[in-house]
Each structure stands twice: as structure tokens, then as C-alpha cells.
Amino acid sequence: MVNIFDTTLRDGEQTPGVSLSPSEKLELAIKLDELGVNIIEAGSAITSKGEREAMKLVTGQNLNAEISSFVRALPVDIDAALSCDVDSVHLVVPTSDIHMTYKLRKSREENLKDAMHAVEYAKDHGLIVELSAEDATRSDVEFLKELFLKGEELKADRICVCDTVGILTPLKAIDLIKTMKNTIKIPVSIHCHNDFGMATANTLSAISAGADQCHVTINGIGERAGNASLEEVVMSLKSLYDIETGIDTEKLHKISRIVSKYMKIPVPANKALVGDNAFAHEAGIHVDGLMKSTETYEPIHPETVGNRRKIILGKHSGKAALKYKLEIMNIGLSHEEFEETYSKIKAFGDLGKYISDVDLKTIINQVRGVELERKVILDEITVVSGNKVSPLASINLKFANDCNIKDNVREAAYGLGPVDAAINAVKKALTGVADIELEDYSVRAMTGGTDALIEVVVHLRKGNEVVEVKKAHGDVVMASVEAMMDGINLLI
Numbered sequence: 001m002v003n004i005f006d007t008t009l010r011d012g013e014q015t016p017g018v019s020l021s022p023s024e025k026l027e028l029a030i031k032l033d034e035l036g037v038n039i040i041e042a043g044s045a046i047t048s049k050g051e052r053e054a055m056k057l058v059t060g061q062n063l064n065a066e067i068s069s070f071v072r073a074l075p076v077d078i079d080a081a082l083s084c085d086v087d088s089v090h091l092v093v094p095t096s097d098i099h100m101t102y103k104l105r106k107s108r109e110e111n112l113k114d115a116m117h118a119v120e121y122a123k124d125h126g127l128i129v130e131l132s133a134e135d136a137t138r139s140d141v142e143f144l145k146e147l148f149l150k151g152e153e154l155k156a157d158r159i160c161v162c163d164t165v166g167i168l169t170p171l172k173a174i175d176l177i178k179t180m181k182n183t184i185k186i187p188v189s190i191h192c193h194n195d196f197g198m199a200t201a202n203t204l205s206a207i208s209a210g211a212d213q214c215h216v217t218i219n220g221i222g223e224r225a226g227n228a229s230l231e232e233v234v235m236s237l238k239s240l241y242d243i244e245t246g247i248d249t250e251k252l253h254k255i256s257r258i259v260s261k262y263m264k265i266p267v268p269a270n271k272a273l274v275g276d277n278a279f280a281h282e283a284g285i286h287v288d289g290l291m292k293s294t295e296t297y298e299p300i301h302p303e304t305v306g307n308r309r310k311i312i313l314g315k316h317s318g319k320a321a322l323k324y325k326l327e328i329m330n331i332g333l334s335h336e337e338f339e340e341t342y343s344k345i346k347a348f349g350d351l352g353k354y355i356s357d358v359d360l361k362t363i364i365n366q367v368r369g370v371e372l373e374r375k376v377i378l379d380e381i382t383v384v385s386g387n388k389v390s391p392l393a394s395i396n397l398k399f400a401n402d403c404n405i406k407d408n409v410r411e412a413a414y415g416l417g418p419v420d421a422a423i424n425a426v427k428k429a430l431t432g433v434a435d436i437e438l439e440d441y442s443v444r445a446m447t448g449g450t451d452a453l454i455e456v457v458v459h460l461r462k463g464n465e466v467v468e469v470k471k472a473h474g475d476v477v478m479a480s481v482e483a484m485m486d487g488i489n490l491l492i
């Protein structure tokens with residue numbers, strides 16, 4: 001068993017330009033607790049009034065996880081942490097000559113003395129102390145040992161080796177952790193940064209060498225290139241090392257998206273385990289293999305991390321992929337229709353396009369020579385936005401006669417912005433008509449400039465059925481509403 005020390009709310013929030021409101025911090029702390037992390041580093045209490053307000057909200061929740069504050073080796077920082085009622089302090093002492101000479105402007109002796117004073121002060125005030133060596137991986141190992149041994153004598157509860165600028169390698173991590181494990185008896189933690197893309201590998205090596213705990217963040221966010229990612233470390237431990245962490249892995253995808261939303265940091269499509277492409281397949285040979293057994297091209301089931309498998313049609317698709325798509329969309333084609341649809345997919349693919357579910361339906365209708373049947377039609381939409389009005393959208397939807405629903409629905413809704421208002425109006429108009437949920441929404445400018453072509457991609461769900469639709473338009477509101485309408489027409 002390895003302990004998970006989550007620092008999304010401290011090192012993660014140190015991502016340049018990121019700042020959480022107290023209520024956002026509280027919500028994320030609750031989600032991290034539900035995920036099953038052992039320790040939540042909720043922030044650095046000394047930072048600001050808002051930070052202390054947020055940390056007090058978190059400690060007031062009586063979560064299962066230990067709540068910690070980052071502190072420098074300074075009584076004023078420890079007092080700030082105490083004022084937030086935290087359980088523990090992550091007491092950080094710079095140990096490299098670079099940091100001591102240039103940043104602290106202290107000798108080793110002075111630094112050691114101040115560090116021990118801080119450990120004593122925190123212990124005297126009833127705190128759990130994790131004594132951390134900042135820039136440990138560029139520090140003199142003998143000095144590190146001296147700091148940790150002295151901390152252990154003063155009843156520090158854990159120590160942490162920080163690879164502050166991410167220069168560790170997996171083999172060096174093993175050496176360093178073994179040395180620390182042979183030196184001290186209290187639990188050893190590892191804190192890795194991703195400057196060379198090795199934070200996860202170094203964390204795993206440290207654990208294989210005996211580290212009892214690791215510092216991680218959701219989506220690997222954090223200073224500069226970030227920290228070791230929680231989902232990568234936890235799933236590698238579970239699947240590749242057979243080591244448990246107590247994390248409820250099925251919640252990983254959801255929390256990844258919540259953190260991304262609150263921190264305003266998009267999750268790259270190719271992000272391991274939780275990225276949109278982590279279980280997406282286009283290449284024909286892969287999809288054929290997957291249809292025969294998912295083990296062929298997936299190391300784990302996507303559901304294990306709350307993600308889902310996606311089969312994408314495009315230039316690299318084979319016929320097995322098309323058959324699969326037709327099956328789940330419940331569409332039967334004659335041999336000739338199938339062959340023509342397949343060659344059109346290849347032709348679209350050669351133009352650099354991927355084929356969404358709506359595109360596939362359009363291609364099939366072309367092949368069959370029929371018009372796309374639309375049961376719900378956007379008759380009218382008006383959106384108002386400005387500096388003195390709350391964004392408001394009014395919408396009129398018309399329903400086809402054979403729908404057995406209504407002829408016409410008129411609704412209005414507010415939103416955070418014009419797109420949000422328009423989508424809220426669509427959702428409101430559909431209430432009681434169809435149980436369709438907007439699962440995912442993303443937008444990107446396809447060209448530059450203020451008149452850029454905007455592409456919106458939505459994932460809509462009705463029960464177990466999920467469709468993906470993309471729509472390009474010069475107007476972001478229209479791209480969003482038309483994507484919604486196309487998806488609704490596929491599902492209704």
C-alpha cells in the first residue's frame with residue numbers, strides 16, 4: 001500500500017495564472033476525499049486571506065483525508081497554518097547549496113538551526129510534520145541525511161525528497177530513496193516535477209525502492225511542466241506494479257474534468273488514461289483487433305478509470321470499424337451501400353477530415369439518395385449579451401408531425417455567456433420531450449483573426465447512446481446550437 005499525498009490544491013494551484021475561489025477549493029477537496037487520497041495539501045496558509053478562508057472551509061468539512069498546509073521553516077507560516085485548523089504541515093526546507101546560497105542567503109548551519117526550530121514549533125503546537133527537503137535532488141546527500149535524522153529526533157512524522165526542478169532519473173531515484181530508507185525509520189515521501197517528462201517514472205522508481213508515499217496532482221498540473229500525475233501514478237501502481245493505493249479509480253476521469261474546468265487548463269487529448277484519445281481508435285487494424293478482443297489494443301478497460309472507448313471513422317478506418325458504427329447506430333446497409341459509404345469515408349479522410357456520427361448519417365443518406373430526416377428544427381434563436389444585461393437566449397423549436405411530441409416549443413434562458421444562454425435555452429426547450437444530456441462541449445478557432453471559423457464539438461447522451469457532433473460556423477453561438485440540433489436529431 002502506498003499513501004497518496006495530493007497537492008492539486010497547492011502545487012497544482014501554483015500553475016501560473018491559476019487561482020481557485022474558496023468554494024471551488026472546497027468542492028475539489030471534497031472530490032479528492034471521495035476519490036480516496038490520504039492527504040490533501042489544501043494550500044499555503046500564509047499566501048493570502050482568501051487562501052486561509054478556503055483552507056478553513058476545507059478543514060471545517062471533517063473529511064477523511066488529513067488536511068495539510070505548505071509552510072516555510074518560519075513560525076509565521078506555521079501560525080497561519082494553525083489558524084486554519086490543519087492536521088499537518090508540509091514543512092519545506094531548501095537543502096541545495098544553490099537554494100541556500102542564492103535564495104535563503106543562509107549557511108548550512110543557520111538553515112539547519114531554523115529548520116529544527118520550525119519542526120519543534122510545529123510539533124509543540126500539535127501538528128503532524130512532513131519535513132521536506134526542497135531541491136533535494138541537487139543537494140549534498142550527507143546534508144540531506146543530517147537534516148532528516150535531526151528532524152526524526154525531534155519527532156517529525158514523515159520526510160519528503162523533492163525533485164524541485166525535475167532533474168531526477170529513474171535510476172537515481174532508486175539510489176536516493178534506498179539511501180534515505182537505510183538512514184531513517186519514519187515514512188519517506190517523494191515529490192517529483194515533470195521538467196523532463198519523467199515525473200511519473202521517477203515517482204514509480206522511488207516507490208519501487210521503498211518510498212511509502214508520493215506527492216501527485218490531478219492531470220499532473222503544477223509549477224512549470226507540472227508534477228507527477230495522480231492518475232498515471234495510481235494506475236501504473238495498480239496495473240503494472242500490483243500495488244494498491246485505495247483510490248477509487250473509476251472516479252478519475254470525472255475529477256480530471258472538474259479540475260480542468262476550475263483551473264482552466266485543458267486536458268490534452270493524448271493525456272494518459274484520462275485524455276479524450278486515451279481509449280480512442282481510428283486505425284483499421286487496431287479497430288479490427290479491438291472488435292475481436294479489446295485486450296489487443298487496450299492495456300486496461302476504459303471504465304476502470306471512468307473513461308470510455310471511442311471508435312473514430314477517418315482515413316485510417318477499415319471495414320470492421322464501419323460495421324461496428326453501423327451496428328451501434330442501428331443502421332442496416334446493402335452490400336453496395338456499404339461499399340460506397342466506405343469509399344466516401346476514405347475520400348473524406350483524404351481531405352484531412354474525421355467523420356462524426358452526423359457526418360456518417362449524412363454520407364449514408366447521400367448514398368441512399370434521401371434527405372436527412374430532421375424531427376426537431378431550429379426555427380428561431382435570438383441571443384442578447386452586453387455589459388448591462390445578463391446573457392439571455394430565446395428559442396423556438398419546431399417538431400415534425402410524426403414525432404408525437406409537440407408542434408412547437410418556445411423557451412428562454414439565461415447563461416454565463418451567450419453560448420451558455422443559447423445551450424440552456426435548447427436544453428429547456430427539450431425538457432419533457434427527450435432526455436438528452438450534454439456530456440462534453442469543446443470549441444476551437446480553426447483559423448486566426450476575429451472572423452475565425454469556429455469549430456464546436458459536442459457529445460450528447462441519451463441513455464447508453466452517445467453521439468459526437470462537430471459543427472463549424474463563423475458565429476460561435478450558431479456553431480454551438482447547430483451542433484446541438486444535429487446531435488438531438490440523431491438521438492431523438
Ligand SMILES: CC(=O)SCCNC(=O)CCNC(=O)[C@H](O)C(C)(C)COP(=O)(O)OP(=O)(O)OC[C@H]1O[C@@H](n2cnc3c(N)ncnc32)[C@H](O)[C@@H]1OP(=O)(O)O
Pocket residue numbers: 011014044046047048070071072073074092093094103104105134164223
Ligand atoms: C518549490 C515550491 O513549490 S515552493 C512553494 C511556493 N509557494 C509559494 O510561493 C506560495 C505563495 N507565496 C506567497 O504568497 C508569498 O511568496 C509569501 C506570502 C509566501 C511570501 O511573500 P514575501 O514575504 O513578500 O516574500 P517573497 O515571496 O518576495 O520571498 C520569499 C521569501 O521567503 C524565503 N523563503 C523561501 N523559502 C523558504 C523556506 N522554505 N523557509 C524559509 N524561508 C523561505 C525567501 O528566502 C524570501 O525571503 P527574503 O524576503 O528574506 O529574501
Ligand SMILES: CC(=O)C(=O)O
Pocket residue numbers: 011092132133134135162163164165191193
Ligand atoms: C516543495 C515543492 O513543491 C518542491 O520542492 O517542488
